[in-house]
């Protein structure tokens with residue numbers, strides 16, 4: 105392992121410091137009847153990245169590098185759901201309401217699960233987060249510190265909401281962040297393109313971006 109071909113310049117991968125962070129690949133964002141659909145979004149766009157996310161997960165597992173999953177979800181009693189979040193977006197179903205896949209974005213419900221194709225395996229950390237960013241009100245920062253992880257490769261959804269929020273939180277905490285372009289998606293193609301452009305602008309001001317093939321080639 106060494107440099108990974110990336111934009112705006114090569115990403116200096118360090119094997120003992122690198123981990124894959126898979127953000128919120130949950131049924132609620134991908135399948136009809138979930139939270140993403142309740143906000144009026146075309147969720148079919150998201151399903152198309154599943155094979156690339158899967159390739160990336162399998163590559164990290166084969167290279168014996170950590171894979172950490174996150175889930176956006178709330179406690180059944182909604183004690184970690186600020187009214188400002190519940191009231192937002194004028195959705196047909198609000199967080200905590202009963203939908204076709206159980207209660208929307210609630211821990212333990214069917215719709216809140218990670219897609220079965222991308223399910224965590226034994227030993228992989230799963231971070232349940234009430235916010236868009238993975239550091240807020242979670243053990244994520246402590247887990248990274250305990251494992252000596254300082255470089256984060258990001259996959260998951262949505263690019264400009266939970267992925268970008270977490271990348272920005274990580275960047276400010278001193279982590280080097282690399283976004284896998286084909287393994288992330290937005291409900292809005294123009295937002296994905298803008299997020300990728302702004303992350304790597306100004307000399308990687310928030311981080312790097314790279315193609316999945318180049319990341320997989322770089323981690324062997």
Ligand code: TIU
Pocket residue numbers: 127128133140143176236261262263265266267291
């Ligand atoms: N709505 C949207 O684009 N995203 C979210 O609400 N959460 C995540 O990005 N996971």
